[in-house]
Amino acid sequence: xxxxxxxxxxxxxxxxxxxxxxxxxxxxxxxxxxxxxxxxxxxxxxxxxxxxxxxxxxxxxxxxxxxxxxxxxxxxxxxxxxxxxxxxxxxxxxxxxxxxxxxxxxxxxxxxxxxxxxxxxxxxxxxxxxxxxxxxxxxxxxxxxxxxxxxxxxxxxxxxxxxxxxxxxxxxxxxxxxxxxxxxxxxxxxxxxxxxxxxxxxxxxxxxxxxxxxxxxxxxxxxxxxxxxxxxxxxxxxxxxxxxxxxxxxxxxxxxxxxxxxxxxxxxxxxxxxxxxxxxxxxxxxxxxxxxxxxxxxxxxxxxxxxxxxxxxxxxxxxxxxxxxxxxxxxxxxxxxxxxxxxxxxxxxxxxxxxxxxxxxxxxxxxxxxxxxxxxxxxxxxxxxxxxxxxxxxxxxxxxxxxxxxxxxxxxxxxxxxxxxxxxxxxxxxxxxxxxxxxxxxxxxxxxxxxxxxxxxxxxxxxxxxxxxxxxxxxxxxxxxxxxxxxxxxxxxxxxxxxxxxxxxxxxxxxxxxxxxxxxxxxxxxxxxxxxxxxxxxxxxxxxxxxxxxxxxxxxxxxxxxxxxxxxxxxxxxxxxxxxxxxxxxxxxxxxxxxxxxxxxxxx
Amino acid sequence: xxxxxxxxxxxxxxxxxxxxxxxxxxxxxxxxxxxxxxxxxxxxxxxxxxxxxxxxxxxxxxxxxxxxxxxxxxxxxxxxxxxxxxxxxxxxxxxxxxxxxxxxxxxxxxxxxxxxxxxxxxxxxxxxxxxxxxxxxxxxxxxxxxxxxxxxxxxxxxxxxxxxxxxxxxxxxxxxxxxxxxxxxxxxxxxxxxxxxxxxxxxxxxxxxxxxxxxxxxxxxxxxxxxxxxxxxxxxxxxxxxxxxxxxxxxxxxxxxxxxxxxxxxxxxxxxxxxxxxxxxxxxxxx
Ligand SMILES: Cc1cc2nc3c(=O)[nH]c(=O)nc-3n(C[C@H](O)[C@H](O)[C@H](O)COP(=O)(O)OP(=O)(O)OC[C@H]3O[C@@H](n4cnc5c(N)ncnc54)[C@H](O)[C@@H]3O)c2cc1C
Ligand code: SF4
Ligand code: SF4
Ligand code: FES
Numbered sequence: 065x066x067x068x069x070x071x072x073x074x075x076x077x078x079x080x081x082x083x084x085x086x087x088x089x090x091x092x093x094x095x096x097x098x099x100x101x102x103x104x105x106x107x108x109x110x111x112x113x114x115x116x117x118x119x120x121x122x123x124x125x126x127x128x129x130x131x132x133x134x135x136x137x138x139x140x141x142x143x144x145x146x147x148x149x150x151x152x153x154x155x156x157x158x159x160x161x162x163x164x165x166x167x168x169x170x171x172x173x174x175x176x177x178x179x180x181x182x183x184x185x186x187x188x189x190x191x192x193x194x195x196x197x198x199x200x201x202x203x204x205x206x207x208x209x210x211x212x213x214x215x216x217x218x219x220x221x222x223x224x225x226x227x228x229x230x231x232x233x234x235x236x237x238x239x240x241x242x243x244x245x246x247x248x249x250x251x252x253x254x255x256x257x258x259x260x261x262x263x264x265x266x267x268x269x270x271x272x273x274x275x276x277x278x279x280x281x282x283x284x285x286x287x288x289x290x291x292x293x294x295x296x297x298x299x300x301x302x303x304x305x306x307x308x309x310x311x312x313x314x315x316x317x318x319x320x321x322x323x324x325x326x327x328x329x330x331x332x333x334x335x336x337x338x339x340x341x342x343x344x345x346x347x348x349x350x351x352x353x354x355x356x357x358x359x360x361x362x363x364x365x366x367x368x369x370x371x372x373x374x375x376x377x378x379x380x381x382x383x384x385x386x387x388x389x390x391x392x393x394x395x396x397x398x399x400x401x402x403x404x405x406x407x408x409x410x411x412x413x414x415x416x417x418x419x420x421x422x423x424x425x426x427x428x429x430x431x432x433x434x435x436x437x438x439x440x441x442x443x444x445x446x447x448x449x450x451x452x453x454x455x456x457x458x459x460x461x462x463x464x465x466x467x468x469x470x471x472x473x474x475x476x477x478x479x480x481x482x483x484x485x486x487x488x489x490x491x492x493x494x495x496x497x498x499x500x501x502x503x504x505x506x507x508x509x510x511x512x513x514x515x516x517x518x519x520x521x522x523x524x525x526x527x528x529x530x531x532x533x534x535x536x537x538x539x540x541x542x543x544x545x546x547x548x549x550x551x552x553x554x555x556x557x558x559x560x561x562x563x564x565x566x567x568x569x570x571x572x573x574x575x576x577x578x579x580x581x582x583x584x585x586x587x588x589x590x591x592x593x594x595x596x597x598x599x600x601x602x603x604x605x606x607x608x609x610x611x612x613x614x615x616x617x618x619x620x621x622x623x624x625x626x627x628x629x630x631x632x633x634x635x636x637x638x639x640x641x642x643x644x645x646x647x648x649x650x651x652x653x654x655x656x657x658x659x660x661x662x663x664x665x666x667x668x
Numbered sequence: 669x670x671x672x673x674x675x676x677x678x679x680x681x682x683x684x685x686x687x688x689x690x691x692x693x694x695x696x697x698x699x700x701x702x703x704x705x706x707x708x709x710x711x712x713x714x715x716x717x718x719x720x721x722x723x724x725x726x727x728x729x730x731x732x733x734x735x736x737x738x739x740x741x742x743x744x745x746x747x748x749x750x751x752x753x754x755x756x757x758x759x760x761x762x763x764x765x766x767x768x769x770x771x772x773x774x775x776x777x778x779x780x781x782x783x784x785x786x787x788x789x790x791x792x793x794x795x796x797x798x799x800x801x802x803x804x805x806x807x808x809x810x811x812x813x814x815x816x817x818x819x820x821x822x823x824x825x826x827x828x829x830x831x832x833x834x835x836x837x838x839x840x841x842x843x844x845x846x847x848x849x850x851x852x853x854x855x856x857x858x859x860x861x862x863x864x865x866x867x868x869x870x871x872x873x874x875x876x877x878x879x880x881x882x883x884x885x886x887x888x889x890x891x892x893x894x895x896x897x898x899x900x901x902x903x904x905x906x907x908x909x910x911x912x913x914x915x916x917x918x919x920x921x922x923x924x925x926x927x928x929x930x931x932x933x934x935x936x937x938x939x940x941x942x943x944x945x946x947x948x949x950x951x952x953x954x955x
Contacts, residue, residue: 104746106804107843108754163824169813169878171832171839178826196836202753203839213804214812221804244793273748306687307725313751331680391687398679423751426770428725436683537737581742584709585794588741 068239068250068516073099073218074503075496076238076253078225078280081109082201082488083468083495084259085208086161090496091257092215096503099251100212101220101240103275107209110261110273110469111488114201115316115419116185117193118489119482120158124175125182126362129190131155135660136667138483140342141187141372142447142476143617144632145293148656149454150474154483154490161489162194170207172196184321184358186370187480189346189667191360198318198419204485223249225279226593227519228256228287228464229511235287235463236509239519243590246583248520252511254503257457257495258284258466259488262446263297263601265594267552268544270443271303271314277594278601280470284450285600289459290639292472292651294448294601295608296618298479299553301326301376303442305394310427312442315397315420317481319437320369322416323358324399325351326380327436328388334395335368335379343371355405374478374618377441381553384440394440400433409433441553445484447475447618448608451637456498457491463502463509467495477617526579526592533578536592543570543598551606556622557613563606571599603646608636611648698723701778703731705743706785709794716740717781722773728784729757729768732796744795752909755844759796760785765846765907768796789848789855800845806864809892810872815880831879838874838918840910843867847904847914853897863894866904866914873918876925886925895919895926 075091077084080102088100102109121134135155139146166172166180172194173181182191196203213219225240229252237252260280264272285291302315320326328334339347347368348354354367369376380395390396399417403409410433414421417432424430424437450459450466452473457465468488475483526536550563574595579588614628615621634650641647656664698721707716718735729747736743748754750769757768762776762783776782790798819825847866853859864872872889875881889895898919905914912918 104748104754104756105800108748108756110748112754112842113749113751166825166880167815167818167823169815169880171827171835171878174827174829174832178828179824181829196839199753199840202842206839210807210813213808244797273750273754275748308723309726309730310750325679327679327683329680329684390683396679396683398683400682401679419753426752427727427772430686434682435686436679438683438687535737535741537741541737579741585744585797586742587736587744591741 068248070250070252071099071218071220072252072508073097074253075099075255075257075499076101076251077257077259077496078238079109079259079261079468079470080106080219081111081259081261081468082204082208082485083492084109084257085205085212086489086492087257087259087467087496087499088217089208089212089215090493091500092217094497094500096500098216099218099220099253101223101225101251103222103224103243105221106219107205109205110275111201111205111485113271113273113314114204114485115198115314116318116321117183117195117200117482118162118204118485119185119188119192119480120162120194120486121155121192122159122162122180122182122194124179125360126190129192131159132663133189133667134158134192136664137188138474138480139476139664141478141480143478143627144476145616145635145653146476147454147473148660150491152660153454153494154474154487157490158486161486161493165204165207165489168207168211170196170203183318184366184370185481186317186320186376187372188482193482195318197415198316198417200485220249224590224593225283226523228283229515230287230461231509231512233462234509235461236511239516241523243585246586246589250511250516252509254506254509255463255465255499257499258450258464258470259468259492259495260470262469263605264443264446266544266547266598266602266605267443268548269303269312269441271300271312272443277598279594279597280466281449281604282597282600284459284461284464284466284470285604285638285640287461287464288640289461289464290451290637291604292448292451292635292637293476293608294446294604294638295612295636296447296477297443297605298373298445298447298618299377299441300444301373301380301441302397302439304428305438305440306392306428313423313427314442314444315437315439316417319397319399319417319420321358322399322413323355323402323405324369324397325367325401326369326376327396327398328383329390330388334383334388335371335376338379339368340371340375347371372478373481374620377553378620380441390438392438394438396436397439398436400435445469445479447477447479448472455494457495458498458502463506465495465499467491477619523593526577526589527583529576529578533576534573536574536577536579536588536595539570539573539577540591540595540598543595543602546570547602551602551609554620554622555609557610560606560610564603567599567603567606574599604638607646607648608638611636699778701731701773702781703735704781704783705732705735705795707743707795708792710792713792715783715785722778724774726773727769728761728766728771728773728782731773732768732784744793744797746797753842755842758787758844758846758849760787760849765849767844767846767909770909787845787849789851790845802860803843803845803848803865803867806868807871809864810868810875811883811885811888813875813878813881814883816882825880827879835874835877835879837912838870838877840912841867841870842910844909846907846909850903850907852901852903859894859897863897866898866919868893869895869898869922870912870914870918873922876922886929889922890926890930895922898923
C-alpha cells in the first residue's frame with residue numbers, strides 16, 4: 065500500500081499563475097478553505113514572462129474606447145468562434161480587475177495626468193494595454209502573490225498533480241507528488257480549479273517554459289471533461305531565431321507597438337503587400353500613417369505589423385519559404401530605424417523596452433537601438449482548452465473548473481495580445497467564486513483508495529522498468545520535433561495522418577522509458593510523467609486539426625487555405641470515449657444575443 | 669515611399685552585418701567543454717566532471733540540460749523561463765552567483781573546467797537545487813501593502829510617472845535570491861531568522877516608498893527585520909541580475925528612516941558620510 069500525505073480543502077486550485085492565484089484569492093475571500101498547488105516555486109509560473117500588458121477598456125488614453133469595442137475586437141480576432149458570453153464578460157469586467165490590481169499594489173506606467181497608461185497592441189482598435197514597461201507579467205504575478213500570502217490559503221509549492229480523483233461523476237480531489245522528496249500527496253476537495261496554463265512544450269520552437277506540458281488539459285480529458293478548439297495554437301510571429309540555443313524566446317509585440325517594422329531581405333515591408341479584407345479599413349495606407357499611429361495620432365490607422373498574430377506569423381513563413389528571409393531563417397524586426405524620427409530614440413527604446421534591450425544584448429550580442437533583430441514564429445499560446453460554462457467556468461465534470469490558458473472559449477480561433485492577462489483576472493476570479501459556491505453546497509466527497517493506489521503505482525513504473533531502457537528526454541525531443549514539423553504553423557491532411565502514426569510509435573516508446581536514481585528531485589522521472597500529458601495533448605491537437613478542413617485564425621491548412629463559413633458555426637470538441645478512444649464531435653455555437661450582434665455590426 | 673524603401677534597405681544591411689558577425693565570432697561549430705557540477709543531497713556531496721559538446725550562443729543552463737539528457741538524467745536543477753525573467757536558475761558559476769540561463773559560455777574560459785554549484789547560503793536539497801523557503805517565510809513577516817483611500821470618486825488613484833519610477837526599480841526584482849546568497853550576514857553568519865536580507869529589504873523599500881502605501885514599517889525594520897546587521901558592503905548590489913541598486917537606493921534610505929526614529933550607530937555613520945539627506949529622498953536625486 066502506497067503512503068500519502070493527506071490534505072483536505074473545500075477548493076483545490078491547481079496552478080499558481082495569474083489565473084490560479086486570482087482564483088485562490090477569490091475562494092479565500094468567500095470563506096472556504098483553499099489549497100493551492102504549483103509545479104514550481106511561488107511567483108515563477110509562466111505569467112511572470114508576460115511582457116506587453118493587460119488589455120482592459122479603461123479609456124485612459126483614448127476616450128472612445130469602451131467594453132463594446134473591446135468585445136467586438138476580441139470577437140473579430142477570434143473569427144467569431146469565441147464563446148460570446150465569455151467575450152462579453154471579459155470586456156465588461158477587465159477594467160475592474162485591472163483597477164483592483166492597483167489597489168493591491170501594482171505600479172503601472174502612468175499617463176501625464178497620473179492615470180494608468182495604455183499602449184497599442186495587435187488587433188486592439190485603441191491603446192488598451194495597461195503595462196509596466198515590458199515586464200507586466202512579473203508585476204502582475206508579484207502583486208497577486210504578495211496579496212495571496214496574507215490570505216488563508218495553504219500553498220503547496222513544487223508539487224505536481226498527476227491525476228484528478230473522482231467520486232462517481234463528480235470531482236473528489238487530486239493526487240500529486242512533491243518534487244523535493246518524491247512523496248505522494250492526496251488532496252481531497254469538493255471543487256477543483258484547473259489553472260495549469262498551456263501546451264507549448266509539445267513543439268520544438270516555443271516561447272514556453274518546461275511547465276507547459278499540457279498537464280491540465282490532459283488531467284481534465286482523463287477525468288472525462290470535454291476539450292474544445294484544440295486545433296487553435298497560436299504561433300507568435302516574433303521569437304528569437306539566433307543563436308540556436310535561444311530559438312523561440314519571445315520578442316514582445318510591444319516592439320511593433322512602439323514603431324518596430326518587419327522587413328524582408330530585399331528591404332520590403334512585406335506586410336503592406338497582403339492586408340486581409342476584414343482589416344483593410346483599419347490598416348494604415350502607408351508607412352507614414354502607420355508611424356503616426358504608433359505615436360498616438362488618433363486620426364491614423366495602425367500599421368500592418370499590428371495585424372493579428374496568425375496573419376503576421378504566416379506572412380513571415382511565406383517570406384522565408386520563398387527565399388526572402390534573413391540569414392538565419394527569419395525576417396528582420398527593426399526598432400532602431402526610429403532614430404530617424406526621434407532625437408532621443410536610444411533612451412526611448414531602452415525605457416520602453418528594457419527587457420528586450422537586455423535580452424538581445426546578453427543573449428545575441430545585438431544592440432537593438434542600433435541594429436535590427438532577426439525574428440521568426442514561435443509556439444506561444446493555446447486558444448483551446450477545457451470547455452467551460454461562460455459564467456461559472458465549470459467544465460462538463462461537476463466540481464471541476466478551469467481558468468486561464470487551460471480554459472477555452474474567450475479567444476476563439478485566435479487570441480489578441482494582452483487578452484490573456486485580462487482573461488486570467490476575469491475568469492480566475494469567476495472560477496474561484498463559483499468553485500467556492502459549489503463547494504459550500506456539497507458534502508465531502510468519498511476518495512477511493514484503490515483509485516489512488518493505481519495512480520501511484522503507474523506513476524512509479526518508470527523506476528521499475530529495465531534500467532537499460534530509453535530515457536524520457538529523447539522521446540520528448542522527438543515528439544517536439546515531429547509536432548513542429550507535421551502539426552505546426554502550416555498543416556496538411558497527409559502530414560497530420562503521419563503525425564498520428566508517429567504518435568502511436570512515440571506512445572509505445574514512452575510506455576517503456578525508464579529512469580535512474582531515486583525519487584528525490586529527479587527531473588528524469590518528472591519528464592517521464594510530463595511526457596504522458598504531452599502525448600495526450602499532441603494527439604488531441606492533431607485530431608482536432610484534421611477535423612477542421614478550412615483555415616481560420618491560428619489554424620492554417622495548406623490543403624484548405626480558405627475560410628469556410630460552414631466551419632464558422634461550430635466548435636470542435638474532444639472527449640474520452642467509454643473505451644478510452646478519442647471522440648471528436650462538432651458542437652454548434654449558440655446564436656449571438658441581439659444586442660451583441662448589433663455591437664459587432666456597429667464596430668465593423 | 670522611396671525614402672522608406674532606402675531606410676528598409678539599410679535595415680537589411682545592418683541586419684546582415686550583425687548576423688555575419690555572430691556567425692564568425694565563434695562559428696557554429698561545436699567544441700567540447702568540461703563542467704564540474706556539484707552532485708549530492710543535504711550536506712553530503714562532491715563535484716563530478718561532465719564533458720559535453722557546446723556551440724555558439726549557448727548558456728550554462730543549456731549545457732546543464734545537455735548533461736541531463738546525455739549523462740545524468742536525475743541531475744536536479746530549477747529553471748522556468750530561460751530568459752532571465754523568473755529567477756529560478758540561480759547558481760554559483762566559477763564561484764560567482766549568476767543566473768544559469770543568462771550566463772553565456774562565451775564569457776567563460778572553456779579551456780578550464782567550469783564549476784557549477786548550488787547557492788551556498790541556502791541548504792542544498794539536491795545537486796543545484798537549494799531550499800530557499802526562508803525567503804518566502806521572511807516576506808510574510810513584513811506587513812503587507814496598505815494603500816491610502818482612492819483619490820478619485822471612481823475608486824482610482826493618481827500618481828506621477830516619476831513617483832512610479834522610484835519603486836518600479838525595486839519591483840523589477842525577480843526573486844532569484846542571488847543577493848541573499850552573497851550577503852555575508854546570511855552566508856557566513858547564518859542569521860536567516862534575525863536578518864531578512866537584501867531581497868526583503870528591497871521589498872520593504874518598495875512598500876515604504878510606494879506612492880500609495882501609508883504604513884510605517886521603520887520600527888520593525890530595526891526590531892525584527894534586522895536592518896542593523898547590514899554593514900553596507902554592497903556585495904548584493906554587485907550580483908543583482910536586474911541591476912537594482914540595492915544598497916544605495918533601497919537599504920540606505922531605509923536605514924536613514926530608522927536613524928530618524930531610533931539610534932543606530934552604523935546608520936548614523938552612513939548618514940554623516942553621505943551628508944544630510946532627509947529620509948525618503950527620491951533616489952534619483954540622491955545620486
Ligand atoms: C514570453 C511570453 C509573453 C507573454 N506576454 C503576454 C502579454 O503581454 N499579455 C498577455 O495577455 N499574455 C501574454 N502571454 C501569455 C500569458 O502570459 C499566459 O497565457 C498566461 O500567463 C497563462 O497564465 P495561467 O495563469 O493560465 O498559467 P501560468 O501562469 O502558466 O501558470 C500555470 C501554473 O500551473 C502550474 N501547473 C501546471 N501543471 C501543473 C501540475 N500538473 N500540477 C501542479 N501545478 C501545475 C504551474 O506550476 C503554474 O503555477 C505571454 C506568454 C509568454 C510565454
Ligand atoms: S550591503 Fe548589506 S545586505 Fe548587501 S550584502 Fe552587504 S551586508 Fe548584505
Ligand atoms: S534584488 Fe536582485 S539579486 Fe536580489 S532577489 Fe531581487 S533580482 Fe535577485
Ligand atoms: S530560467 Fe528563469 S531566470 Fe533563468
